[in-house]
Amino acid sequence: MELKTARLTLLIDPEKKAAFEALCAGQDLTPSQVVRQLIRDYLAQHGVSYRPSGTVEQSPHKTAKATPRRTAKKGTRG
Numbered sequence: 790m791e792l793k794t795a796r797l798t799l800l801i802d803p804e805k806k807a808a809f810e811a812l813c814a815g816q817d818l819t820p821s822q823v824v825r826q827l828i829r830d831y832l833a834q835h836g837v838s839y840r841p842s843g844t845v846e847q848s849p850h851k852t853a854k855a856t857p858r859r860t861a862k863k864g865t866r867g
Contacts, residue, residue, distance in 0.1 A: 792843025
């Protein structure tokens with residue numbers, strides 16, 4: 790899931806909006822979820838690639854590994 794978001798405002802006929810919201814509710818989805826999926830599908834249909842904000846690009850052959858954090862041991866100095 791993307792971590793950063795931006796607002797998209799659009800104008801729509803009130804009856805169409807109500808029908809869309811009712812359909813979404815009947816499918817247990819929010820209108821935002823459906824619109825985001827429509828946009829992803831539209832981009833894919835037109836061959837537009839993008840990297841979702843907040844994601845880390847990884848090599849297809851390697852997975853990211855956490856680096857252990859070093860901590861000082863109690864009672865030892867320098």
